[in-house]
Amino acid sequence: MTTTQQLTPSLVRVVLGGGDLAALSMPDATDAYVNVAIPPPGAPYDDIFVPADVRERFPKETWPARRRYTVRSWDPTAQxxxxxxxVHGDTGVAGPWAAGVQVGDVLVFEGPNGGYLPDADADWHLMVGDESALPAIAASLEILTPGAxxxxxxxxxxxxxxxxxxxPGEVDLLWLHRAGVASDEDLLVSSVKVAAFPEGRVHAFVHGEAVEIREIRRHLLVDRGLTRADMSCSPYWRRDMADEAWRAVKRDFVAAMETEVA
Structure with missing residues (x-):
């Protein structure tokens, strides 16, 4: 760990250097992500570990928590x-870790992987999400061609x-603000439904809270006529579930989402 920075009340930037980063190979994707492994307090193994080895040698209650985080940027020259x-208070695993991380701390991760890159041949781009999608959306906006x-x-x-x-592109950006009420979950969906879309083929990136993303996906495919091939869409988290509970059902949720509108 080289530096940390509190970007907003709920977003902490962690900058990593050294370690095995010299061997890092970044995919050509603006949603590149790493799978971090954060051990529980008092874990009976070293700070530097191989997750597969831990799962083989130690009891399950000591295994590291696995979380997926998007790469905001990678400098291959400086490594x-x-x-x-x-970070939402002291809940979860990775958020509290990032809130309390110190320079010199170690972060174990695997990857990176990724699959989305703004299509330079698209007539325009749609990017929709929340704080969890912000790193990928920010990275995507930065590489648009001038005037896109x-x-x-x-x-x-x-x-x-x-x-x-x-x-460098021409960006129609609208921030929506939650108010701590039940209707918060409709903000993003309603905003997309009333948005004025430019003419031509769109390449879309739609990621965030599960129920919101499912509804936006349905709207884009059914009402707006997008094709599945022109959309990167994934639920990162679910409002009514803790991390572990969501991870246990995410595969089935995504399968059902993909089935309802293919």
Missing amino acids: VLTLDFV KAVVRLVCDGPAHELELSS
Whole structure:
């Protein structure tokens, strides 16, 4: 760990250097992600470990928690990797770790992998999400060609949670703010439904809270006529579930989502 920075009340930037980063091979994707492994307090193994070895040699209750985080940036010359962590109080595993991390601490991860890159041949781009999708959306906006059109809709907890986003493209950006009420889950969906879409073929990136993403996906495919091939869509988390509970059902949720509108 080289530096940490509190970007917003709920977003912590962690910059990594050294270790095995010299061997890192980054995919050509703006949603590149790593699978971090965070051991529980008092874990009976060293700070540097191989997750597969831990699972083989130690009891399950001591295994590290696995979480997936998008790479915000990678500098192959300086061999510096930047990750942004969403932190909501002291709940979860990775968020509290990022909130308390110190320079010199070790982060074990596997990867990276990734699959989305803005299609330079698309007529315009749609990017939709929340804090969990913000690193990928920010990275995607930065590599758009000059003049490329992008419609971006982002939801967060208020003005203090917004980040300045830069792009050489022409960006229609709207931040939506939660108010701590039940209707918060409709903000992103409603915003996409009323958005004015440019003419031509769109390449879409739609990631965030599971129920919101499922509804937006349905709207884009059924009402807007997008094709599945022109959309990167994935639920990162679910509002009514803790991390571990969501991980246990995510595969089935995604399968059902893919089946309802193919």
